[in-house]
Amino acid sequence: MKEADQPQGKKKKKVIKHRVAMPEQDPEVRIRNFDEVPLGYTPEQAQAEARRCLQCKKPKCIDGCPVAVDIPGFVDLVAEGKFVEAARRIKQTNCLPAICGRVCPQETQCEAQCILGKKHDPAAIGRLERFAADYEREQGLVELPPKAPPTGKKVAVVGSGPAGLTVAGDLILLGHDVTIFEAFHKPGGVLMYGIPEFRLPKRIVEEEVDYLRRLGVRIELNQVIGKSITLDELFDEEGFDAVFIGVGAGLPRFMNVPGENLGGVYSASEYLTRANLMKAFAFPDYDTPIVCGRHVCVIGGGNVAMDAARTARRLGAEEVTILYRRSRQEMPARAEEIHHAEEEGIVFRLLCSPIEYTGDERGMVRQVRCQQMELGPPDESGRRRPVPIPGATFTLDTDLVIVAIGSGANPLLTQQAPGIKLNRWGYIAADQRGRTSRRAVWAGGDIVTGSATVILAMGAGKTAARDIHHYLSNPDAPWVEEPSAQEVASSET
Amino acid sequence: MARILAKSELAPKIHEIVVEAPRIARKALPGHFVVVMPDEHGERIPLTIADFDRHQGTITLVMMVVGASTLKLSRLEVGQSFYALIGPLGKPSEVEAAGTVVMVAGGVGAAPVYPIARAFYELGDRVITIQGARSRELLFWTDRLAAVSHRHIITTDDGSFGRKGLVTDPLREVLEEDRDKAIGCVYAIGPAVMMKFCARTTEPFGVKTVVSLNSIMVDGTGMCGGCRVDVGGQTLFTCVDGPEFDGHRVDWDLLISRQNIYHEQEACSLEKYLQQFQGEHAT
Ligand SMILES: Cc1cc2nc3c(=O)[nH]c(=O)nc-3n(C[C@H](O)[C@H](O)[C@H](O)COP(=O)(O)OP(=O)(O)OC[C@H]3O[C@@H](n4cnc5c(N)ncnc54)[C@H](O)[C@@H]3O)c2cc1C
Ligand SMILES: Cc1cc2nc3c(=O)[nH]c(=O)nc-3n(C[C@H](O)[C@H](O)[C@H](O)COP(=O)(O)OP(=O)(O)OC[C@H]3O[C@@H](n4cnc5c(N)ncnc54)[C@H](O)[C@@H]3O)c2cc1C
Ligand code: SF4
Ligand code: SF4
């Protein structure tokens, strides 16, 4: 064993190979409801799992976490039964642990680096994080931290996704006056309109937002920046000293194949927005309708595709098929999501891609014709590129298609904001601190990186908040942009 | 915000609502629309800004009750507020001196046509307005339209007022009379079928024809793609690329079939609220 692997303390700890299982709703039951699937640890289960951690002197797990949560520190507190202290320890670097504990791709981040994972199950860091945060919240023990005295500076945060919420939370504690502007009628971004209830209960997002409100963050809903108010007006008329843009990557992509505009063909954004934000699953109690297919095809292999497929299942589909153009190894969805989808009876058809949809006389989709693929040589991303097998096509009956092949940058705001440089994909160009090409404007989250993860958006928010605070404390310093994170990465290679 | 300041029934099932919305009023231009939600359980539906008063900080909406959401909106009282009001959305009309413009308004389309006609009128263009309705009682804002038109032709399907027939008849005549080729453009706003036939009527004359499409929307900001339409073989989003498009290039059949995607659910939803409201009346 190398030193880094050596557990703390004199006595070597007995390694427990398997993690404590987390109870889950049975697949047969859960496909008929929208309740959360994993039920969470009991205090005893959490303590048992926490005791598996080796408390490494040089904990690798922290390197895997984009916001460097003190993992051994909080896990040890859980092991000792100090759950609230554990939650507070996490919150020193991660203000949304109940959310990250549920949706972080731990298997490629913190847990991927855990030393236990070399031979056994890694410590269940995400589940413990969730447990500690849930415990603190459910026991009503969330406390408002002290705020710095008012600075008199006004900050506007555009977008209330994880990036925007983090910026707001950090800056309000530093004494600034913070207002969030959100286009939708509910705050939370993808947490609210994208990720389904059965994976992230909306109550948790609402409580996090409520916490910010109690700290004094103002939230103006139904304000589309670039339309209702422009960026210039935020400075000139509304008197803001700094603006953070965290508008996400919400523009849906389509494939431009024939028949894609038929009724019953949705972008994943529309399908999930109808189902989650507008609560179409409770139609007609809620007024927004949704097409409930019996034979559903979902195009794509990411988390969004899994969410759409599992939602369709819950809306009564008899058969849900995921069509993905590469093989299983290349599927970008989290392992847990694929596993849950399979348990729920979702069928995977790999190495195929839709080439045409046909509909009935009412213009509703009825069939999809697919092209069979094989894997060719690797492409720029290093993944083997799918190439069509000539003449190999097949047709499936379908009455609902959800296109989940990714999303892009919505130009609504940037079109109205001259002076903000975009990169060649239309995302906002920001430096390592989140600074854009325009003075006093920062950006972070998916609108800078393209679709990424909750924790990366939060990380970007944290970095930007630090720099905004720095700028507001010395507002006369020149506005210099440093190289972007991508530029730094490419110059290093 | 979004408080209802005044309300009136212009014609059976057609309601005018004046809403307090200073930020929207400040920015509103002819052609813009808003997205509204009547209450927390409501749907997000688009309505055109039919008028605005920057000074008072108000906007005026005119809507026809066709289903659950419009029914709910029509039942809100003065002093109550919409649950959500978002805007102004969409691209404004391109109002540029065109010589003579013909504004065709079908049914509730009279409302969205009004601010556009007024803008051309104030610009000094000659404005010919053709206003059509099924029958006399469904006509509204005739005085307002007349005040911003040099010529105002009214048609009703049943002949109960003005000319008997469809708006396309006088439209064709006006185009035929136009010997000096002064008509710079035609605007047609109303039900999809009416816009389709107006576009067909103007096509042989080669006159630019602008239509305002009423696709089904959710967000109204380009995030869902639910409002997609085919214009000249290209898929565009009504909410951000429109709502106004070149009527000669619109795939009308696609628009109309996409408007009917939720036919059954809409009927069910309306039924539910009618029963609920009747129940309220009974008690
Ligand atoms: C279905 C789905 C499932 C996902 N699952 C996971 C997962 O399991 N784990 C994970 O880590 N990540 C997941 N992601 C990705 C993750 O949600 C995003 O990376 C993250 O939410 C990005 O955060 P953000 O703050 O940059 O933007 P967003 O969360 O996209 O929020 C942006 C907000 O800005 C608002 N906005 C946009 N334009 C304007 C404007 N002009 N004016 C005002 N407001 C505006 C939007 O309405 C939105 O509320 C998933 C994404 C989707 C779509
Ligand atoms: C840009 C735009 C501007 C509009 N301006 C006006 C206006 O000024 N006055 C007016 O009376 N109407 C206007 N409409 C139409 C109006 O939005 C619909 O009549 C309304 O949504 C119907 O909702 P409902 O629940 O009452 O009826 P439903 O029973 O739900 O539907 C009746 C019909 O309305 C359409 N519709 C349903 N839901 C939506 C939706 N979410 N978005 C758009 N259309 C929908 C469908 O074609 C449907 O067949 C406009 C539409 C658009 C796209
Ligand atoms: S924030 Fe995410 S990556 Fe970091 S420790 Fe928590 S679950 Fe792991
Ligand atoms: S979580 Fe894993 S890597 Fe981190 S301290 Fe515990 S055993 Fe070590």
Ligand code: FES
């Ligand atoms: S309404 Fe969602 S993209 Fe137009």
